[in-house]
Structure formats: structure tokens, C-alpha cells
Amino acid sequence: MKAKKYLSLFITLILVVTWLAGCGGQNGQKDGQANQEVAKVETGIDSEQYFNGYLVAEPSTLDPSKGADNYSNTVLNNVLEPLTRLEEDGSLNNVLTPAGAESWNISDDGTVWTFHLRDNKWSDGEPVTAHDYEYGIKRSLDPATGSPYAYLLMPIKNASDVNSGKLPVDELGVKAIDDKTLEIKLEYPTPYFGELTYQRVMMPQRKDIVEKYGDTYGTEPNTIVYNGPFILNEWIHNSELKFTKNPNYWDTSNVKLESISMKIIAEENAIYNSLSNGSIDSAGVGSPEWIERFSAEENLKHIETIEPSTYYLFFNTNDKVFKNANIRKAFSLAIDRQELSNVIFHGINAPAYGWVPPSISLGNDEYRSMVKEPLLLLAEENPDSKKLLIKGLEELGMDTDPKNLTVKISLGGTDQWFRTYGEYLQQMYNRNLGVNITIEQLEWPIFNSNVMKGEFQIGYMGWGAEYNDPASMLSLLKSDSNAIATGWKNEKYDKLIDLAAAEMDEQKRLEYYKEAEHILLYEESVVAPSVYPKSNTFRYKYINGLGVTPFGTSGWKYGYTQGR
Amino acid sequence: MTRYIIKRVGYMLLTLFIIITITFFLMHSIPGDPLAHMAKNLPEQIKENYYKKYGLDQPVMVQYVKFLKNLITEGDLGQSLRYPGRSVTDTILEHSKVSGRLGAQAIIIGITIGIILGVVAALFRNKWPDYLIMFIAILGVTVPIFIIASILQYSFSVKFKILPTTGWGKVKHTILPTIALSFGSIATYARYMRSNVLEVINQDYILTAQAKGVSPFNIVIKHILRNAILPVITIIGPEIAGIFTGSFVIERIFGIPGLGSYYITSINDRDYTMIIGTTVFYAALFVVAQLITDILYGIVDPRIRVSEKDE
Numbered sequence: 001m002k003a004k005k006y007l008s009l010f011i012t013l014i015l016v017v018t019w020l021a022g023c024g025g026q027n028g029q030k031d032g033q034a035n036q037e038v039a040k041v042e043t044g045i046d047s048e049q050y051f052n053g054y055l056v057a058e059p060s061t062l063d064p065s066k067g068a069d070n071y072s073n074t075v076l077n078n079v080l081e082p083l084t085r086l087e088e089d090g091s092l093n094n095v096l097t098p099a100g101a102e103s104w105n106i107s108d109d110g111t112v113w114t115f116h117l118r119d120n121k122w123s124d125g126e127p128v129t130a131h132d133y134e135y136g137i138k139r140s141l142d143p144a145t146g147s148p149y150a151y152l153l154m155p156i157k158n159a160s161d162v163n164s165g166k167l168p169v170d171e172l173g174v175k176a177i178d179d180k181t182l183e184i185k186l187e188y189p190t191p192y193f194g195e196l197t198y199q200r201v202m203m204p205q206r207k208d209i210v211e212k213y214g215d216t217y218g219t220e221p222n223t224i225v226y227n228g229p230f231i232l233n234e235w236i237h238n239s240e241l242k243f244t245k246n247p248n249y250w251d252t253s254n255v256k257l258e259s260i261s262m263k264i265i266a267e268e269n270a271i272y273n274s275l276s277n278g279s280i281d282s283a284g285v286g287s288p289e290w291i292e293r294f295s296a297e298e299n300l301k302h303i304e305t306i307e308p309s310t311y312y313l314f315f316n317t318n319d320k321v322f323k324n325a326n327i328r329k330a331f332s333l334a335i336d337r338q339e340l341s342n343v344i345f346h347g348i349n350a351p352a353y354g355w356v357p358p359s360i361s362l363g364n365d366e367y368r369s370m371v372k373e374p375l376l377l378l379a380e381e382n383p384d385s386k387k388l389l390i391k392g393l394e395e396l397g398m399d400t401d402p403k404n405l406t407v408k409i410s411l412g413g414t415d416q417w418f419r420t421y422g423e424y425l426q427q428m429y430n431r432n433l434g435v436n437i438t439i440e441q442l443e444w445p446i447f448n449s450n451v452m453k454g455e456f457q458i459g460y461m462g463w464g465a466e467y468n469d470p471a472s473m474l475s476l477l478k479s480d481s482n483a484i485a486t487g488w489k490n491e492k493y494d495k496l497i498d499l500a501a502a503e504m505d506e507q508k509r510l511e512y513y514k515e516a517e518h519i520l521l522y523e524e525s526v527v528a529p530s531v532y533p534k535s536n537t538f539r540y541k542y543i544n545g546l547g548v549t550p551f552g553t554s555g556w557k558y559g560y561t562q563g564r
Numbered sequence: 565m566t567r568y569i570i571k572r573v574g575y576m577l578l579t580l581f582i583i584i585t586i587t588f589f590l591m592h593s594i595p596g597d598p599l600a601h602m603a604k605n606l607p608e609q610i611k612e613n614y615y616k617k618y619g620l621d622q623p624v625m626v627q628y629v630k631f632l633k634n635l636i637t638e639g640d641l642g643q644s645l646r647y648p649g650r651s652v653t654d655t656i657l658e659h660s661k662v663s664g665r666l667g668a669q670a671i672i673i674g675i676t677i678g679i680i681l682g683v684v685a686a687l688f689r690n691k692w693p694d695y696l697i698m699f700i701a702i703l704g705v706t707v708p709i710f711i712i713a714s715i716l717q718y719s720f721s722v723k724f725k726i727l728p729t730t731g732w733g734k735v736k737h738t739i740l741p742t743i744a745l746s747f748g749s750i751a752t753y754a755r756y757m758r759s760n761v762l763e764v765i766n767q768d769y770i771l772t773a774q775a776k777g778v779s780p781f782n783i784v785i786k787h788i789l790r791n792a793i794l795p796v797i798t799i800i801g802p803e804i805a806g807i808f809t810g811s812f813v814i815e816r817i818f819g820i821p822g823l824g825s826y827y828i829t830s831i832n833d834r835d836y837t838m839i840i841g842t843t844v845f846y847a848a849l850f851v852v853a854q855l856i857t858d859i860l861y862g863i864v865d866p867r868i869r870v871s872e873k874d875e
Contacts (some may be wrong), residue, residue, distance in 0.1 A: 061648050063648065063649065143616070145613075146613045146615075148602060150610055151609075215649045216649050239733075240731065263819060264819060264821075265819045267817045269714055270729060270730050279721075443832075444600060450595075481607075482605050483605050
């Protein structure tokens with residue numbers, strides 16, 4: 001896998017690729033369309049329906065509140081039924097589709113969401129009730145659970161106080177009104193709240209089962225119950241997971257696959273060999289040679305998608321040099337993004353001139369298709385980045401000869417890829433700005449801890465968006481967020497993000513985001529996005545119905561094989 | 565002998581205690597925490613709750629005492645931080661069985677073939693079997709194991725499609741990894757054995773045996789092998805300890821659920837309990853293997869027994 005080779009440390013990104021590659025699929029039609037499609041192919045599909053995929057690493061746990069890796073996310077999306085699923089329409093846009101909930105209403109002020117659940121059963125025959133969803137959410141936010149992803153739920157009323165132990169869990173704004181109705185009160189109107197309803201921290205959990213198994217809940221196939229399209233039957237740790245179709249599932253007539261095997265294969269070549277000899281049906285491919293080779297195979301189809309992630313350099317704005325915006329701009333513009341994506345990423349990734357990556361939508365449209373990337377404008381107006389650097393040095397009263405400036409770039413990886421990348425940055429900055437660059441290669445946790453302490457000048461990282469809204473990327477730079485430790489504080493930016501977070505009107509929200517991104521990159525250049533990673537998936541042509549969008553969560557639900 | 569063994573066991577426990585203590589404080593002193601695998605910085609409150617849940621909010625000294633107490637009184641190594649809810653002891657036992665099976669197969673094949681090849685090479689010294697065997701041995705020592713493994717995988721599971729690419733559970737899954745793993749030890753033992761046999765072959769007692777008309781086969785079995793195998797025992801001990809810990813590389817390539825991967829990933833993930841668990845496990849195996857080697861040595865080589873008595 002590409003991400004593994006390059007950025008073994010940016011786990012999130014790897015996860016996205018994996019989830020795309022092996023398994024992630026989603027066939028996202030809305031109910032009606034899905035039924036039509038299924039009806040059309042019903043006659044020709046194979047009599048034996050199975051799928052062989054893989055995961056790059058062992059899922060941590062199936063406890064929805066505890067794990068934080070996408071391998072377990074992949075599994076959870078297929079074995080539990082969240083309130084909604086993010087499916088995919090004919091033109092590959094993501095659509096929030098009813099799943100555990102049949103429908104929902106939002107109050108006029110946008111702060112109360114009421115979900116009406118459909119009839120569904122757990123694998124042990126018990127009915128799924130609103131209490132199960134209520135319990136799942138409350139357990140995720142309960143400080144005693146120690147859930148890493150609980151922070152996604154902060155828009156829920158009293159979530160922050162409950163999570164810090166100031167209020168009892170009962171005070172959380174989540175309540176089962178009856179067995180079939182779940183009411184969620186929010187702290188403030190949250191336009192993207194729908195995007196949180198399919199996250200693991202909001203999945204239903206059975207109180208009796210959680211209490212019965214305690215800490216071992218979700219560590220083995222028989223210490224958790226299922227209410228999604230599939231059931232996990234066998235889990236040979238670090239080797240293979242085997243699933244079968246869940247006969248109790250509410251939409252079982254639309255589930256075609258009878259059994260699924262997910263092998264755990266970490267080694268890149270082993271994955272490609274497995275795809276070559278047909279022991280797996282689909283794989284994410286990162287190395288250029290293998291992409292070329294698989295492209296020539298006529299049994300395989302090639303699916304290329306841009307991931308909802310950005311790789312970027314970021315500046316320490318408390319540093320004596322990088323506190324100056326013009327210098328930051330110069331260091332951002334000096335990156336030859338096209339060359340970078342060709343040389344370092346072998347043309348696989350796309351050059352990034354914006355912070356919000358493509359494939360993130362606002363409402364039903366892709367954000368990037370509506371907002372021009374701010375760095376394009378900055379580059380147009382400043383064809384010579386060196387001038388900006390000299391201007392910045394003058395403003396700081398420093399020596400204006402770039403030859404006398406030495407800057408350190410810290411990289412959070414110690415492997416060969418990072419070495420090459422560091423050398424490339426060194427040469428590129430020397431050529432384009434005339435400055436001297438030293439490279440510091442650190443193991444990820446050490447890099448991360450230095451960055452948090454502000455002991456760096458320029459750092460390099462990747463970030464994968466967690467939910468399908470520009471807020472998931474833009475809120476990272478708010479001054480109260482410690483996600484990317486640039487030390488940057490901007491009141492206007494904070495205000496725009498806050499306004500957008502509570503604005504239900506999409507057009508206005510778009511304006512807020514657009515302005516915020518403009519401040520972030522054009523005016524201040526706090527971060528310097530370099531590329532948007534792409535993923536290349538190769539899949540045998542007989543595999544159908546597994547989707548391609550990176551965010552989609554319908555998993556293997558609509559998958560089927562024809563002509564295996 | 566008994567007094568000797570008791571003394572050795574005492575040293576062993578002391579060694580283990582020192583290793584545990586050093587590892588415990590070392591691993592807590594390197595930057596990063598078990599949330600590092602998420603590759604993102606979480607809000608403070610979330611981190612606090614997490615630390616508290618797993619007892620990481622307490623001073624390292626307190627954690628150390630608690631760990632030692634659980635280890636000594638209940639043999640409990642705690643719960644993995646990367647795989648919440650899974651006991652470290654169970655994980656180690658479960659996965660070391662897999663590594664152990666694979667390692668045992670590889671070591672048996674490695675020793676048997678290695679010793680045979682070494683003896684053959686020595687007996688045919690400077691003739692073509694010697695050159696061929698030493699050529700193979702040099703390949704085995706110099707070619708990295710992942711290349712051998714990749715070639716085997718590509719040939720047998722992609723080209724000829726007769727063996728599975730990855731997986732675990734059936735005998736067929738173990739064939740390629742066993743061959744790949746034993747390749748290196750075949751080479752090592754063959755070289756060791758060859759030079760030992762050459763040394764022995766020139767001894768006077770071999771000449772005496774020949775002069776007395778002992779058959780060449782009996783000379784090899786009774787006189788040469790018995791004496792030449794002695795130094796080999798020294799390297800078998802640590803290698804037996806190694807079989808339960810698995811091979812990171814081979815396990816990755818063939819998708820084998822052994823213990824090897826945990827040594828590397830637990831450190832990268834800062835899975836403290838797993839780091840200390842695997843360290844204790846490996847250290848214990850190692851010192852036990854050393855002890856057994858020494859005892860074995862005493863049995864095989866009477867001179868050592870004699871000197872013990874003198875003491």
C-alpha cells in the first residue's frame with residue numbers, strides 16, 4: 001500500500017486506504033435505486049456469493065466506544081447498524097441514507113434531532129431499541145470509558161461537561177422517548193450533525209452485553225452482539241476474520257454476499273501477490289510499478305479516488321522567523337507542488353493548493369468544486385517567492401540575504417522515504433529561495449511530542465478528515481484546538497468557524513468557510529498543503545456493488561459477484 | 565549439580581528483575597503515549613480520561629510497583645493498550661504457540677539438513693560437494709530472509725499456484741515460511757559443522773580408530789559426530805528461545821499470526837503493557853535456554869562435570 005510505504009506514521013491515512021481497498025466498499029444508492037439495480041442483476045449473479053478482502057492490520061477491538069483505528073471501523077460498519085449510512089449515488093456523491101433510523105426530524109432552530117427507528121433485531125433475537133442507541137452514545141461520552149473518539153460528539157448538549165465529569169452522564173442531551181424514538185439535543189445548531197450519526201461512537205450497544213463481558217466486550221466474536229448486515233463468526237487474531245450474512249438484519253433481502261473473509265496482510269508484496277493469484281478480490285495499490293502492471297490486467301478494473309486527506313508542511317508561528325506571514329508565504333509558494341507530486345509521489349498524488357481536500361462535500365456538492373484553491377491566487381500574485389522572503393526578513397529586521405538563513409524542517413518518520421523527501425525539500429528550498437535547510441528525522445511519537453512543545457520550525461504531517469464536512473479540516477486550526485500545534489491564533493478565523501458551525505444555511509456556511517480558508521492560506525499561510533493523496537484500487541471485474549467513495553460507510557452491504 | 569542449578573536459578577531471577585526494571589523506566593521515558601498510533605493530537609480532556617482509565621495518569625513509580633505486584637502475585641501482565649480488553653498474557657501465549665510451531669519446524673529442518681551438509685562438505689573437502697554446499701551456505705547467510713521469502717511466495721503461490729500466499733491454520737500454510745526460516749540456519753549449521761568436523765578429523769584418536777579397522781561409517785557416527793557436535797549445542801540454546809518469539813519479517817510476508825510482529829508494533833504504538841510483556845517473555849525464555857544449554861553441556865562434555873565437582 002502506498003500510504004504504508006511513504007507515511008507509515010500517518011496511520012489515519014493508511015486506514016483510509018485500507019478501508020477503501022480491502023473492504024470499504026459501499027454501494028450507495030438510495031433505497032429505491034438500490035432495489036432497481038438489484039432487480040436488474042438478480043438473474044445474472046453468481047449462485048455462490050462470497051468476497052475475499054484484507055485488512056492491513058488487526059482491528060483493535062469491536063467495542064465501538066474504545067477502538068480508534070479504521071480497521072475496526074471497517075468491521076463495525078458491517079456488523080452494527082448506525083442510525084444512518086453514508087451511501088453513494090450514481091454520480092459518486094455521498095448521500096446520508098436512513099439505516100437504523102427510518103427517518104428523522106430537525107427542530108426549526110436546528111438543536112433537536114429526533115430519530116424514528118425502524119424494526120430491527122440483534123443477532124440474539126432481541127429487538128433493537130432507542131435505548132440501545134442512547135446507551136451507546138452515553139457510554140462513549142462517559143469519562144470512565146476513556147473513549148478516544150468521544151470528542152466528535154461535543155456538539156451534543158452537555159457533552160463537554162459530562163466528558164469532564166462535571167455533570168453526571170444522565171444529564172447528556174440524549175434520550176430514548178420510547179422504544180422507537182431517539183431524541184438528541186444539541187448545544188448549538190450543528191449543520192454537520194448528520195455526518196456524526198454514522199460514527200462508531202454513536203453506534204448502538206447493548207447494556208446487558210457490555211455489563212456481562214466488561215473489559216472483554218468486543219474482543220472476541222462472541223463477546224458482542226450484532227445488528228448490521230453481517231455477523232462476525234470467527235476471528236483468528238492477526239490472521240483472518242470471517243463473516244456471514246445476518247439473517248435477522250432488517251434489510252437482509254438486499255444483502256447478496258453470503259460470506260466474507262478478511263485476511264490480515266501487512267506486507268505490501270504479499271497483498272499484490274494475493275491479488276495476482278486471486279486469493280483476494282480487491283486491493284489498494286501504492287507502488288507505481290504495480291499500478292502499471294495491474295492496469296494491464298484485463299480481469300481487473302482500476303478505481304482511482306482522491307482521499308479526504310491533505311499532506312502539508314506547517315509552521316511554528318511562535319518561531320523567530322516564522323512569526324512573519326510573508327516568510328511563511330514564501331516557504332509555501334516555493335514548494336513546486338507539481339514537481340513534488342511527480343518526483344516524490346510518482347505522479348500518484350494530486351498537487352494541493354487548498355486546505356480542504358476534494359471529496360469533502362458541503363451539503364450535496366463537493367466543496368472544492370465551489371471554492372477555488374486559495375494558493376492558486378497567492379501564486380498568481382507573487383510569481384517570485386524569494387521577494388516575499390526578503391520582504392519578510394526586512395520586516396523582522398534580519399539579514400536579508402537568504403544565504404545566511406538556516407531553517408530546520410522536522411519530519412516524523414525515519415525510513416528511506418522520509419530521507420528522500422527531506423533531501424528533496426532541502427534541494428528545492430535551496431534552489432527556489434536560496435536558503436539553507438537542515439533536516440531532522442524523528443520517530444513519530446518523538447516528533448509529535450516536540451511539535452506539541454513548540455520545539456520546531458517547520459513540520460510535516462498528513463491529516464485525514466473524520467467526517468464529510470469542511471469543518472472537519474478547518475476547525476483543526478482554531479486557536480482552542482491542539483490538533484496542529486502551529487501556535488497560531490486568529491480571532492477572525494475562530495469567529496468564522498464558530499459562525500459556520502452553527503449556521504444551518506448552506507450558502508452562508510460556504511461563504512464562512514471560503515473566507516476562513518482564504519485567511520488560513522492566502523493571508524496567513526499557517527500551513528502549506530502539498531498534496532492530496534490518491535488511492536488506487538484494483539478489483540476483479542466480477543466484483544460489483546462495493547462502492548468507491550472514501551467516506552462511504554455502507555460497507556459490503558450491496559456487494560455481489562457476477563461471473564466469478 | 566543441584567546446588568549449581570539453584571544458584572543459577574537465583575541469578576536468573578535477579579537478571580529478569582533487572583531487565584524488567586530497566587525496560588519499564590526506559591519505555592516510560594521515551595516521548596509519546598499509547599494514543600500516538602492515532603497520529604493526531606486529541607483534545608486534553610479526552611486524553612485525560614484515557615490516561616485515567618488505563619492508570620497512566622499516575623507517577624511512573626506507582627505504575628511500576630503496581631505492575632510488579634500484579635506480576636508476582638497473579639502472574640498478570642495487564643491489559644494491552646493498543647487492543648483494549650485483551651490480556652497481554654493470553655496474547656503472548658496464543659501467538660507464541662504459532663511462532664513456536666513454525667520455529668520448531670524450521671529449527672528441526674535447519675539442524676538436520678545443516679549438520680548433514682556440514683559433515684558431507686567436510687568429508688569431501690575441496691571437492692565439488694564441498695564447493696556446492698559452501699556456495700549454498702554463503703547464499704543462506706548473505707541473502708536477506710525477506711528476499712528468499714518473496715521469491716518462494718512468488719514462485720509457489722503466484723506462478724505455480726500450489727501453495728497459499730498468506731494465512732494460517734493448515735499444514736500447507738507452514739511450508740513456505742518454514743523453508744524460508746530454515747534457510748539461514750541450514751547455512752549456519754553447515755558452516756559450523758564443517759569446520760568442527762575438519763578439526764576433529766585430524767585428531768589422533770580418529771587415526772587410531774582407522775588403524776584399528778573401524779568402518780568409515782562408524783568413525784563418522786561414533787567418533788567424529790559426537791565430538792564435532794559439541795560446539796553446535798552452544799548456538800542451539802539461544803536459537804530455541806528465539807523460535808517462540810517469531811520472526812517479524814517472515815510473519816509479515818506470509819500473514820502468520822505469530823508473536824514477532826508484537827515486538828515491533830508494541831514499541832511503535834507505545835503499548836506499554838505489551839512492550840514489557842514481550843520483553844519479560846523473551847528474557848525469561850532466553851535465560852532459561854541458557855541454563856538448559858549449560859546443563860546439557862555438562863551432560864555431553866564430561867570435562868565440565870568434572871570441573872564442577874572440583875569446585
